[in-house]
């Protein structure tokens with residue numbers, strides 16, 4: 563059996579004295595699309611940053627394509643990052659560059675390919691997201707959904723082996739949202755890559771991912787295939803799936819007594 567493309571083993575990470583992830587283990591196999599879900603501030607984006615090598619685990623290991631990301635020196639780290647594609651919620655396009663030049667940007671920055679080859683690659687990537695016909699447009703001429711698709715074409719320009727998406731569905735109308743969801747799946751399969759999606763969008767992601775991890779309190783508190791997740795009786799997973807405001811994940815952050823805080827309490 564080949565080793566997983568991404569493997570986190572008992573990872574602990576915190577900012578200064580505050581632990582964000584206390585003990586996280588997960589794997590992403592080649593070909594898989596995996597969703598990471600969890601409440602706000604549960605450390606989902608931090609997890610992507612650990613995989614991308616922007617931050618280092620304080621204990622445990624983060625392996626990507628057989629390499630321990632926390633141990634890489636500058637050169638090997640650069641080479642590893644070159645194999646990653648990232649698309650963030652506000653991964654804005656360069657507003658003064660055309661759609662074409664936005665997608666060409668990483669190819670010009672990171673390769674020595676001649677312009678004729680870059681042209682073919684840009685048009686192929688735009689074709690893959692259905693926007694070859696929009697290559698002369700400027701970002702201000704695009705709808706939100708189109709802009710997201712161009713950003714997606716730019717993120718896959720270098721044929722990454724691992725795509726990471728942070729809230730790719732946020733702020734999109736239902737049609738654009740499902741288009742992006744299907745594209746994430748199609749591009750993953752066409753590239754022979756693996757993809758990790760951080761999302762709150764349960765319905766959309768269960769329709770297109772292979773596996774889901776739920777994060778809470780610095781740990782993985784639930785995991786499974788979409789069918790297993792839908793059938794789960796775990797209170798945390800049910801709260802998430804049903805969009806219940808209160809449950810194991812409390813709506814209220816711990817706070818002083820309300821009446822006391824409002825100055826209404828009497829002795």
Ligand SMILES: Nc1ncnc2c1ncn2[C@@H]1O[C@H](COP(=O)(O)OP(=O)(O)OP(=O)(O)O)[C@@H](O)[C@H]1O
Nearest residue numbers: 577578582600601602603604605606607608609760
């Ligand atoms: N650079 C930083 N320095 C200190 N604390 C940080 C830093 N970045 C994030 N945090 C804190 O770490 C915690 C986890 O943040 P993270 O962005 O990983 O959560 P998240 O699950 O992605 O949240 P959301 O769904 O709200 O985006 C948050 O409480 C956040 O305030």
